[in-house]
Amino acid sequence: MNAKFHPPLGLSGLESPLSEMEMMVQESTHRFAREVLRPAGTQLDRLSADEMVAVDSPLWEVLEKAKDLGLSLTAMADMDPVERMRLLAIASEELAWGDVGLAGAILVNHFPVMYSLLAGNLAMAEYCEGKRGCWAITEPDHGSDMLDASASLQASGGAYGRPNxxxxIDGDKVVINGQKSAWVSGAITAEVCALFCHADIDGQVQPGMAIIVPLDLPGVSRGKPLDKMGMRGLNQGELYFDNVEVPVEHLLAGPETYQKLAYDMLSEANPHVALLFVGLARAAYEHALEYAHERKQGGVPIIQHQNVRYRLFHMFRKVEAARALVRRVMEFNATAPSPALxxxxxxxxxxxxTAFEVASEALQMFGGNGLTREYPMEKLLRDARAGLIADGCNEVLALKGGALLFNPELL
Known part of the structure; x- marks a missing residue:
């Protein structure tokens, strides 16, 4: 077939032309993903949860090297919003193409800065910049319902119950007590925490407070690292607070502004997590495409079988459609007066x-080889499955999104 029927595509597919800065960011993060994240991700995936965060684990070197990527949110704060959005989108996809768990670990390091900027607390953003971060919101008795600060999804006649x-606020301090669940992303490696919890106002407990908490304070302790199926490069674990005292200046939101910050926080976090899984889906598709040109069945490479081409095409279109939606949402949120949750x-x-469907289809294309650790597919499928629950399980998020479509004035 003539080469003219094979238009060259860049790293991120049907992408509009990149600026010089965007090309530089894409090339540097892709190289880092290929040379650092892929080999480290494979190695860490095979360690126990304790070994993965041990002092001699390669995880620490990866997190340290990631600082050299130059992805500083405070440095980008004065950029044009769309330009900043595109740079972060390009970088996140490339990192996740390398390893979605480690890309998640790098992303969550920036969450305390991100949420401080959303709250307009520039002092806390500067304080957190350069420190390893985590985000603590879900609790042992309250999983994804902690994302529902307005209780719009609460069952009729039901109640979420007492928070954990x-x-x-006690004078010039915020005093914190309780526990966050084992799903705190970055809990074991973090130096600072973006904590979202309930507030006790004159004995009445209500949503909520958002606080930047240094994790070396007296009364802070951590549980064991979580041993889990997928995204093993992203360490997660419990955080405990026993009369932890934080200066009131660390407060990002109190009860009067908490719901708005929680709305803005989820509006920002969900697309960033989505970017990671676009990267994973693309990696799975590219592995399948390469394998289809190498693997022979029936005397020819399997790419010459019509059904294989058909399946690869649908993987390609799903990746492109997912990327397009995520970028469209991020650009809208970056330019609109209020983000669309x-x-x-x-x-x-x-x-x-999309990541789960593409990874599953790619593994099927590898056949029995896909089930072995010699090939990358079984890990990619485990990682993709985790995405359906990470950052709010998809069922609760769909209910939350559906609630925002309801307009009682139209009834």
Whole structure:
């Protein structure tokens, strides 16, 4: 077939022309993903949870090297919003193409800065910049319902019950007591925490407070690292707070502004997580495409079988569609007066569902080889499955998004 029927595509497929800065960011993060994240991700995936965070683990070197990528949110704060959005989108996809768990670990390091900027607390953003971070919101008795600060999804006649972590203001301090669940991303490696919890106001517990908490304070302790099926490069674990005292200046939101920050936080976090799974889906597709040209069945490379081409095409279109939606949502949120949370949840659900479908189809194309650790597919499928639950399980996020479509004035 003539080469003119094979138009060359860049790293991220049907991408509009990149600026010089975008090309530089894409090339540097892709190289880092290929040379650092892929080999480290494979190695870490085969370690126990304790070994993965041990002092001699390669995880620490990866997190340290990631600082050299220059992805500083405070440095980008004065950039044009769309330009900043595109740079972060390009970088996140490339990192996740390398390893989605480690890309998640790098992303969550920036969450305390990200949420401080969303809250307008520049002092806390500067304080957190350069420190390893984590985000603590879900609790042992309250999983994804902690994302529902307005209780719009609460069952009729039901109640979410008493929270596991509560903070109160005492003079010039915020005092924190309780526990966050084992799903705190970055909990074991973090130096600072973006904590979202309930507030105790004159004995009345209500949503909520958001606080930047240094994790070396008296009263802070950590549980064991979570041993899990997928995204093993992203360490997660419990955080405990026993009369932890934080200066009131560390407060990002109190009860009067908590719901808005929680809305803005989820609107920002969901698309960033979606980007990671676009990267994973692309990696799975590219592995399958390469393998289809190498593997022979029936005397020819399997790419010459019509059914294989058909399946590869549908993988290609799903990756492109997911990327397009995520980028569209991020650009809208970057330029609109208020972000569209239902758009953000649509992006996260679409990208993670796409990653799972593409990884599953890619593994099937590898046949028995796909089930072995000699090939990357079984890991990619485990990682993709985790995405359907990470950052809010897709079912709850869909209910949250659906609630935002309801307009009682039209009834």
């Amino acid at each position: 972590c509560v903070a109160r 239902h758009g953000s949840t649509a992006a996260k659900i679409t990208a993670t569902q």
